[in-house]
Amino acid sequence: MEKHEQIRLFKDRAEAVQTSVTDVTGLQQAFLYAIEVTKNQGGSTIAAPALGPEERSQLAELCRHAEITLLTENIRDHIGKIQTGLTLGDWGVAETATLVLDSTSEDVRIATMLSETHVAVLPKSRIKSDIMELESELSESMKSAPRYLSFISGASRTADIERVLTIGVHGPQELHLLILDEELTGEKP
Amino acid sequence: MITTPSDLKTYKKDLKRALQNQFLGATLDNFATAFKASRQKAFEGIDLDTLIAEIAAGKDAAIPHLEELFAAFKARAEAAGIKVHVAHTAFEANSIIADIARANQVKKIIKGKSMTAEETFLNDHLEKDGFVVTETDLGEWIIQLRHEGPSHMVMPAIHLSRKEVAELFTKVTGRHQDPDDIDGMVKVARKELRQVFLEADMGITGANFAIAETGTIGLITNEGNGRLVTTLPRVHVALVGFDKLVPDLKSALRILKALPRNATGQLISTYVTWITGPTPCTSAPDGRKEMHIVFLDNGRLALARDPLFAEALRCIRCGACANVCPIYKLVGGHNYGHVYIGAIGLILTYFYHGRENARAIVKACLNCQACKAVCPTGIDLPYLIKGVYRTILEVEGKPPVKNRLLKRVLGNRKLFHFLLHRAYLAQKPIAKGQYLRHLPFFFSKEHGFRSLPAVARTPLRDMWERINPRLEKPRYRVALFGGCLVDFVYPEQAQALISALKDHNVQLEYPMEQTCCGLPAMMMGENETAREVAVQNLKAIDPASYDFVLTLCASCGSHLKENYSKLCGEDEGIGVKVRQLKDKLIDFSSFMMNVLQVKPEMFVRSGKKVAYHAPCHLCRGLGVTREPRELINTAGKEYLPAKDEDVCCGFGGSFSIDFPEISAELLKRKLDNFEATGADLLVTDCPGCVLQLRGGMDQKSGRKIEVKHIAEIVAADRS
Numbered sequence: 086m087e088k089h090e091q092i093r094l095f096k097d098r099a100e101a102v103q104t105s106v107t108d109v110t111g112l113q114q115a116f117l118y119a120i121e122v123t124k125n126q127g128g129s130t131i132a133a134p135a136l137g138p139e140e141r142s143q144l145a146e147l148c149r150h151a152e153i154t155l156l157t158e159n160i161r162d163h164i165g166k167i168q169t170g171l172t173l174g175d176w177g178v179a180e181t182a183t184l185v186l187d188s189t190s191e192d193v194r195i196a197t198m199l200s201e202t203h204v205a206v207l208p209k210s211r212i213k214s215d216i217m218e219l220e221s222e223l224s225e226s227m228k229s230a231p232r233y234l235s236f237i238s239g240a241s242r243t244a245d246i247e248r249v250l251t252i253g254v255h256g257p258q259e260l261h262l263l264i265l266d267e268e269l270t271g272e273k274p
Numbered sequence: 275m276i277t278t279p280s281d282l283k284t285y286k287k288d289l290k291r292a293l294q295n296q297f298l299g300a301t302l303d304n305f306a307t308a309f310k311a312s313r314q315k316a317f318e319g320i321d322l323d324t325l326i327a328e329i330a331a332g333k334d335a336a337i338p339h340l341e342e343l344f345a346a347f348k349a350r351a352e353a354a355g356i357k358v359h360v361a362h363t364a365f366e367a368n369s370i371i372a373d374i375a376r377a378n379q380v381k382k383i384i385k386g387k388s389m390t391a392e393e394t395f396l397n398d399h400l401e402k403d404g405f406v407v408t409e410t411d412l413g414e415w416i417i418q419l420r421h422e423g424p425s426h427m428v429m430p431a432i433h434l435s436r437k438e439v440a441e442l443f444t445k446v447t448g449r450h451q452d453p454d455d456i457d458g459m460v461k462v463a464r465k466e467l468r469q470v471f472l473e474a475d476m477g478i479t480g481a482n483f484a485i486a487e488t489g490t491i492g493l494i495t496n497e498g499n500g501r502l503v504t505t506l507p508r509v510h511v512a513l514v515g516f517d518k519l520v521p522d523l524k525s526a527l528r529i530l531k532a533l534p535r536n537a538t539g540q541l542i543s544t545y546v547t548w549i550t551g552p553t554p555c556t557s558a559p560d561g562r563k564e565m566h567i568v569f570l571d572n573g574r575l576a577l578a579r580d581p582l583f584a585e586a587l588r589c590i591r592c593g594a595c596a597n598v599c600p601i602y603k604l605v606g607g608h609n610y611g612h613v614y615i616g617a618i619g620l621i622l623t624y625f626y627h628g629r630e631n632a633r634a635i636v637k638a639c640l641n642c643q644a645c646k647a648v649c650p651t652g653i654d655l656p657y658l659i660k661g662v663y664r665t666i667l668e669v670e671g672k673p674p675v676k677n678r679l680l681k682r683v684l685g686n687r688k689l690f691h692f693l694l695h696r697a698y699l700a701q702k703p704i705a706k707g708q709y710l711r712h713l714p715f716f717f718s719k720e721h722g723f724r725s726l727p728a729v730a731r732t733p734l735r736d737m738w739e740r741i742n743p744r745l746e747k748p749r750y751r752v753a754l755f756g757g758c759l760v761d762f763v764y765p766e767q768a769q770a771l772i773s774a775l776k777d778h779n780v781q782l783e784y785p786m787e788q789t790c791c792g793l794p795a796m797m798m799g800e801n802e803t804a805r806e807v808a809v810q811n812l813k814a815i816d817p818a819s820y821d822f823v824l825t826l827c828a829s830c831g832s833h834l835k836e837n838y839s840k841l842c843g844e845d846e847g848i849g850v851k852v853r854q855l856k857d858k859l860i861d862f863s864s865f866m867m868n869v870l871q872v873k874p875e876m877f878v879r880s881g882k883k884v885a886y887h888a889p890c891h892l893c894r895g896l897g898v899t900r901e902p903r904e905l906i907n908t909a910g911k912e913y914l915p916a917k918d919e920d921v922c923c924g925f926g927g928s929f930s931i932d933f934p935e936i937s938a939e940l941l942k943r944k945l946d947n948f949e950a951t952g953a954d955l956l957v958t959d960c961p962g963c964v965l966q967l968r969g970g971m972d973q974k975s976g977r978k979i980e981v982k983h984i985a986e987i988v989a990a991d992r993s
Contacts (some may be wrong), residue, residue, distance in 0.1 A: 098541065161556050164472065165647030173707060181542040191554045194505045196499055214735030216527055223548075224523040227488040230354030233504075238542045241498040245429060246411035247436050248305060251460040254412055255467065256545070 086214045091179045092264065095212060099184035100237035103252060105261045106182075112206065117126045118164045118173045119171045119204045122261060132156040134192035137171060144171075153249060160192040170196035170257065174205045176219055177212035177262070183238040184262060187221065189231055197237070203257040204238020205237075208265045275398075275586030276423040278612045278623070282932070285609075290935055292605035296313040297435050302603045303943075305432065307918075309597045313648075317921035325532055330652040332525050333588040337578045343486040343519040344569060350489025351567060359568045362625075367570050367929035370401035371478065371511055374566050374615040375405055375867045378509050380475040386495065386503040387411035388480025389427055389591055390513050390570055392613050393626055408470045410499040412463050419446060425607030426615060433606045465501075477503035481514045482533070482590070483526040484567070490550040491567065492526050492545045494533065501547055507550070508558035511566045512557055516574040517587040529590055530911070532650040537592040562903025573625050582661050583695045586650035590616050595645035595655055600922045601638055611635060615654040617645035623635070624662045629669065636663045638933060639796060640926035643832075643894035657840065664799030673799075676928075680795060681803050687789040687810060694762045697729045705729075706844045709972060718776050723933065724969030727763050736767035738784045742772055748781035750821040750869070754813070755834065755859075757827035758790050759961035767826050767961060770989040771862065777868050777992075782824075787814035791830040796837060805841045809848060812838075817854035822869070824860050826985060829927070832895025833893035835859050861892060862959055862985050863901040867908070877910040884911040885953035887944065887967060888920040889960035902959055902984055908986045914951040918943070925966035948979060959984045 086092070099106045109115045123131055133144060134157055141157055148155040156163050172193060176185035184205050188194045197203050213219055216236075226232055241256030252258055279285040292298065311906055336343060348358045361367035375383065383405050385391065397407045397418065409418040412431040418423040419442055419727065424430030431439070438454035462845050477960050479500055483492035491512050493500040504510050517894055520526050534540040555563035578584050596602045596616025611619030624632035636659060645655040668672050676810065683690050694732050704712040705728040734756055762768050772782060792807035811834075817823055825831040842851045866872050884906050899920075903971065906913040924930060924940030948956050956971075956979045958964060968981040 088808065091831070101545075102540075128874070141420070161922065164675075165468075182544060188501075189553055191556055191735070192503060198501050198505065202343075216530070217524075220524050220527060224488065227490045227523065227548060227550045230489070231553045232548070232550040233553045234548040235501065236542065236546035237544065238546075239494070239544050242544055243412045243497050245416065245431050246439050246456050246459060247301070248308075248432065249436075249456045251457055254460050254464055254497045254499075255410070255471075255502055 086179075088209070089205065091212055092257035093161065094214070095177060095179040095182055098180065099262065102182060103257065104182055107261065107263050109206070109263045109265050112140060112265070113147075113255050115265060116147050117208045118261070118263055119169055120147060120153055121203055123153055123169045124169060125200060125234065130163070131158060131171055132145060132163065132167045132192070132196035133171040134158060134160055134196050135190055136150065144186045144267050147244045148197060156190060156196075158193045158210050164195065164199050167200040169198060170203045172203070172205045173242060174207040174262070175211065176222075177207045178214075178216050178219070178236075179212055179213050180215050181238050183216070183236045184260075185223070186235045187226070187232070188235045189233045194233065197235075198256045200257055202259040202261065203237070203240075204261045204263065206263045206265050208267050212264075221263060222269065275421070276612060279634050280630040282634050282637065286933070286935070288494075288609050288849060289605050289933070292609045293939055295934060298433055298606045301384040301432065301961070302436075302606060306597055306603050307790045311596075312339055313536060313594070314790070315534035316539045316541055325528070326650055327527055328910050329532060329650060330588060332520070333651055335589050336520060336525070337517075337584050340516045340519055340575060340578050342587060343521060344516065347484055347489055350487070351551070353564075354489055355565070356489065356551060357566045359566060360571065362571045363567050364394035364570070364572050367394045367513060367572070368396050368685070370568050371396065371513065372403045372405070374401055374509065375400070375476055378476065380509060381406060381478045381819055383478060383953045384470055384474040384476045384503050384507065385409050385414070386479035386493065386500045387414050387430070388478070388513060388613065389424075390480045390515050391478065392424060393572065394513070394570065396513065396851060408467070410467050410471065410472075411495070411497060411756050412460065415463060415467065416442065423613060424615070426596060427591050429593070433608060439502045443457060443634055447909060451647070452565070457980045471502050471506050474507040476509040476511065477507040478511050478513065479503055481512050481518055483529070484514050484519045484569075485523055485526055486519055488550055489521040490548050491525070493547045493549070494530070494545075495547070496544045497833045502859055504547065504549060505555075506557065508555055509554075509566075511568060513570060515570050516578075517589070533590050533592050536594045536648070536650040543778055547866070558964070565616065572634070577625055583621070583658060585653050586621050586658055588653050589622075590651060592650055594648045594650070596646045598644040599846050600640060600642060600644065600924070601936055602916060604936060604939055606762045610638065616668060617659060618653070621655070621658045621662055623634045624666065629666055633666055634661060636666065640890070640922050640924070640929050642890040642922035642926065644890070644922070647894045648703050659838070660796060660799060664801060667799045677798050677800055680798060681800055684790055684792070684795055684840070685803050685806050690789060691735075694729065695733065697762075698731055701728055709969070717931075718934075720934040720938075723934065723973055724941060724966060725972040727965055727968060729762055730765050732765065734768050735784065735786055737765065741769060742782055742784065745781045747779075749779045751783065751819070752822045752824050753780050753783050753815045753820040755788060755791070755815065755823055755825040755830055756784065757825060757830040757961065760826050760963065764961050764964065764983070767983040770983065770985040771826060773989040774866070774985055774992070775902065780870070783820070789814070791833045792841075793829055793833040794927050795836070796833070796841075797929075800843065804837075808838050808841050812848055812851045815855070817851060818860045821856045822860050822865065823855060824862065824865055826862055826959070826961065826983060828861060828889040828892035828895060829962050831859060831861055832891035835896060839885065861896055861898055861901075862899055863905045867901040868987065872905070872908055874908050874910065876993060877908065879910040880991050882911045882955055883914050883953045884952045884957050884987070885914050885948045886919055887914045887923060887948070887956060887958040887963055889958055889963045891961055893920050905956060905984065905988065910991050911955070911987065914953050916951045917947040919947070923963050923966045925962045927962065929967065937966075941966060945970055945974055948975060953979060955979065955987065956981045956986050957987055
């Protein structure tokens with residue numbers, strides 16, 4: 086499958102599970118997107134526990150300007166106050182619009198489960214057509230314990246009352262994926 | 275507490291009550307329709323038959339080696355810091371988990387959805403030991419609050435209406451809940467359970483996979499509660515059946531391709547979580563989670579060695595066998611299983627929860643093959659259900675009178691056919707025209723929902739030489755397998771066949787030593803008799819002497835094709851004939867369309883509007899779906915599709931005698947669907963379905979549509 090077909094499939098499948106997909110050209114744009122989503126929802130806190138030092142300071146700077154509280158560690162202490170969980174995804178799978186996220190860090194799990202919105206940045210080059218293409222990489226990473234891998238495909242949902250699809254039963258009520266075109270920017274998260 | 279009736283009388287009372295539950299009937303019917311469409315869409319672009327075959331082969335390769343897989347898993351998991359336990363029984367599993375809780379000074383426990391924990395009645399055990407246990411999957415939480423068991427493996431609360439949930443939540447929150455605000459009720463659960471998550475000391479989950487190669491467990495959820503249960507508390511215990519062991523991630527991913535699609539019509543469930551080893555946990559004293567995995571045997575390891583029933587361990591708990599079951603659709607999971615429900619539930623109940631719980635429910639199978647056709651691991655569910663029924667009969671050693679009679683009569687062709695000849699005379703006082711106008715004494719008034727046909731004055735075998743022309747140089751030599759209904763009740767269907775084949779130069783033969791196909795014997799758990807008549811038929815009809823063996827009865831056909839190989843396919847000498855029969859067996863429509871290749875110009879265009887009932891044993895048993903519909907159009911009629919035309923008519927042979935209420939309701943729905951098409955004629959290709967549909971038409975009020983075997987309409991309008 087050609088890259089552009091893969092991306093088109095990814096977007097189609099994402100739409101079917103209410104995942105919002107947006108193209109971004111750099112991390113700066115992704116961070117501004119997360120800040121805007123947070124503000125639009127009336128929130129004031131972003132939890133982004135798994136960033137490198139450079140990205141963290143870049144985001145911290147943007148948050149300060151926007152008067153958003155940025156949490157980068159001890160996320161458990163802030164449960165109930167996290168509007169947005171911001172992560173950098175490991176892989177994407179077009180066939181099911183899946184975000185593969187290494188969630189071994191407890192902070193990452195809490196940030197992506199006990200927030201109202203999960204925003205994840207996904208580099209275009211990391212998107213595969215089918216999960217089977219990731220079999221050996223995932224299997225290898227499982228061999229180094231502890232390892233907690235998550236496939237996330239959409240927002241938390243249930244149909245347990247009269248089979249009516251309802252979004253946001255336990256986890257985030259929205260999932261936003263930002264597809265980062267590194268070829269355009271030369272950036273590599 | 276779950277109670278399941280152990281005798282048929284009580285069970286039938288429960289079924290009657292369930293049939294009156296209009297909400298349940300409508301909900302499950304809508305669900306079945308929606309499921310069929312969403313499943314089909316979800317599998318678009320996937321070669322489903324190949325996927326099923328691969329999953330089945332993978333499971334079959336793993337099942338004999340569960341203990342080795344376990345040893346490999348254990349070594350990996352322990353190296354990663356997980357404590358691995360084996361529980362031989364349900365009680366042992368519950369005790370191990372309670373001990374872990376005590377050792378860690380646990381008070382509050384949260385749970386993710388786990389059928390295995392339902393199997394062991396884990397919550398009851400833990401609550402008796404003084405722990406506070408809260409289910410966190412919304413459906414499980416609802417039924418926990420109502421003190422019920424799940425009525426579906428994937429959607430545990432599907433039997434409840436929004437009104438019932440609103441009443442429950444009003445009680446729980448002390449605030450009025452609007453039944454039409456489902457979003458609001460889901461938010462109630464979000465709010466109430468959030469606090470419970472934060473306070474819990476221990477989380478319990480099941481697992482969909484235990485990967486031997488890496489010591490990893492895989493969990494599939496939609497709500498995300500699985501991620502929370504495994505993240506927030508300081509202790510995590512996973513209760514896992516031995517059957518969840520797979521060798522590697524590849525095997526797990528292959529199952530993952532099929533499971534959500536087959537369960538809910540989703541391409542993938544929202545959250546799939548793979549955990550290898552105890553992860554960091556800030557609520558644990560040493561910053562690292564305490565993690566245990568309890569592997570449950572409870573009969574699984576012995577089941578894995580059973581030559582027939584090991585296949586049941588392929589099950590991946592998608593629940594689809596319930597979704598498509600015509601009986602489940604009418605009565606719901608609480609009346610169609612014990613803890614495990616649906617077709618697989620009828621089987622597993624016997625092994626995991628005992629004979630008392632399985633005895634009555636295992637009888638409630640139409641053998642319609644809908645479950646088998648939808649199973650993502652290719653389990654022959656109807657065959658295993660009959661196997662459980664037979665096992666229980668054998669263990670209890672008191673077969674019903676009808677079984678003893680059947681054994682005597684069916685085992686002796688001459689006696690059987692003598693009795694059928696006599697039946698014509700015996701029925702005289704109660705027969706009028708083509709029907710019996712009074713039911714024989716062994717029927718009750720509940721059987722009056724359909725008229726029973728009278729036995730024909732002259733059976734097919736007695737008129738055969740007179741009506742069947744001899745040909746000089748035929749193109750094909752074809753043996754007709756009549757089956758009891760065509761031979762003794764509807765010989766006119768065979769007469770129609772002869773006339774449909776006129777001008778096609780096909781020499782038909784009717785080997786006189788043939789007898790009942792044996793399906794009724796198998797349905798009653800009498801495999802020995804079924805085997806005897808199979809051998810009798812293979813002696814009567816040597817497939818090597820004919821180009822084709824044709825049957826007008828889909829049930830006989832699918833029994834000959836599928837079950838003969840199971841009954842005597844391995845027998846010396848006979849096995850080859852079974853194989854040959856399988857290769858030469860053909861139904862009427864396929865013979866006309868594919869072999870004779872009939873064309874529209876061979877027929878007068880009557881333009882009659884024809885609805886079609888697809889017999890279970892034709893469309894699923896023999897896999898024939900295209901030919902009958904094409905034949906209707908080719909033969910100058912107009913085929914009109916009907917809702918659920920491939921759902922069982924409710925006949926099921928002796929099923930309709932044991933469960934007349936269910937049979938009547940299925941028939942009623944069928945006839946309503948056919949009436950809605952506006953057809954002039956209803957056509958099918960199985961004399962059993964003709965019996966049921968025609969008998970029901972005769973009893974119903976309002977417009978009656980004529981019911982015919984497809985051979986009859988093809989014969990009628992030849993040009």
